[in-house]
Amino acid sequence: MSMPNTIAEPIESKLDFEHYKRKERIKSWAKGMLFLLPSIILFTVFLFYPLVRTIYLSFFLTNAAGETTVFVGWENFARMFNSPIFMQSMKSTFLFVLYTVPLTIIISLFLALLANEKLRGIGIFRTIYSSTMGISVAAASVFWLYLFHPSIGFLNMIVTGLGFERIGWLTDPTWALIAVAITTIWMNLGFTFLILLGGLQSIDGYLYESADIDGAGYFYKLKNITIPMLSPTLFFVVTVTIINAFQTFGQIDILTQGGPQNTTNLIVYSIYREAFVNYQFGSASAQAVVLFIIILIMTIIQFKLGERKVHYQ
């Protein structure tokens, strides 16, 4: 007679339990959504919608106001890849990434290693090295514009002082991209330096003490402790620097406006010109989509490679 009771009870409580769990889940989901809502709204308005809109536009021709006129399918893309100007722009962009990214990383790593030493007055150097972070693109570009000035620029004064011919930094097709790259490296140094220094400081000092006792030299420690321990930070910095390099715009606009002979017409600047100078919103969107895909692929490759090489604690 007590049997039904003993059986019924657990089932009932189990049902209750399930119900309770489901309610908890819904509640926690709702709470999560509530917290995410601001980001979701912002992302939707400023990112997802423009992204979808750009892809949509890339299949159309538009009028000067940006309204779609004719659906052309893949024609925008086809025309783009046949255009020597666009190909030049792609080439410049990749060259630019190649010039800026490794140098930025190497120089800022070097500075960070220096600034990580325990020396008197090192705080001053840390401040100086990271100071470019606080300078806007416009200010930095104008500053470099003066340095690059063909006759009164400081750089050419050095060059002529050393007995060489003046260089048309921003007007000579062989030099313009390099000049912009130098400016960009200089501007990126502050941020990269600061992140790397932070990474270096978070490495446990005991590891170096242990290595010191083992008799490891400076470069052995650098190769076997510092770099591996810094790899997550390095990875982050490389990713960000690459993406930044692909998206360079401000310094081009101020220094060269894409010239001379389109050698500094990097892809974002090219998109800008196509859209807001030539009013070809369709083909500008197609370029933007290509840029998006390039960055996406680069990032995926990096993460795939990074997974193997990067040591996460």
Place this chain on the structure above:
Amino acid sequence: MGHVELVDLSKSYDKQKSVLDGINLTIEEGEFFVLVGPSGSGKSTLLRMIAGLEEITGGTLKINNETVNHLPPKDRNLSMVFQNYALYPHLNVEQNILFGLRAKKVSKQEQQERLMEAVEMMGLGEYLKRKPRELSGGQRQRVALARSIVSQAPLCLMDEPLSNLDAKLRAHMRIEIRRLQKRLGLTMVYVTHDQVEAMTMGDRIMVLNDGKIQQVGKPIHLYNEPANLFVASFIGSPKMNLGNAVFVEESKELVIENALSIKNNSAYLENIKRTEKLKIGIRAEHIFPATSETATHHLEVVNVEQLGNETIVAFDIGAELWTAKWAGQWSVQVGERVPVKIDMDYLCFFNAKTGDLIRPAHFSKEKEVAAI
């Protein structure tokens, strides 16, 4: 010839209160030297100064008769086990152990030989390919030990190397380390909190408190003749029973904590100044169980701990809690009054004000005389 010599060594961080002060010490070649002291007494600091990881504020440090104050760690030819292991998190066990040998460009074959030996000794065979984060605390500690062993440096510094191991493994490691040290003739400076480790492993022990040396000597010597109250209460487990004491001339008795009086039947106490404030100490194993005939006192039991092979019985003596350690299993109940025998000969006398030893227990003197 001393291997490591510390002459008036001192250390202070940022010119504040000194962490170590007036350390004079010679550690002989091939000696197993144990450093004990409470937390924060400066043991690790001293070790790190010998290793060259910590600036020496004052005094000189000599290794092999050469002043090494200015030498970087790698030129001091030593190995070290860190209190927090300091394993490389991105390297696996094997790479961790071989890190130093690779840095010193030891031949591949030699590396493998030393690796195998250390791995076998530490029982790490299964874990060679694991990263430190995939190991338990005890396993990590053994990797740290293995790393210092493979370096085969003549001077080895260990900072609580066995603190995270279980009792069985610890007993095993104690023997292994001691054997290795003997075999290779290493000079060992060994920091520990563990009484048993200190007593069983050390050729000599140094007790450190508040950055000052309290006593240096053979384990038994420290146990029998602690130089002061600190050493008395620090060395030995359970700790030495202590209590304030006064001589009462009229009855020729010694009264301890106003609770316990012992007949002064010992002639050798003659020259202890009767006016001085005294503190006495007696080891737990010297409060003997007795029958009602032989008993000098009857004490009320406040706690009993059965350890299987021995029994620890606790009594309230005035404000102090005293413990007695009796061999075998005794069935005593809390609240019971048990007969015990406390003999004047087993008392150590200390100056209550300075804490210094006035006179050690008589029996230890007798034995030493007998030994000579």
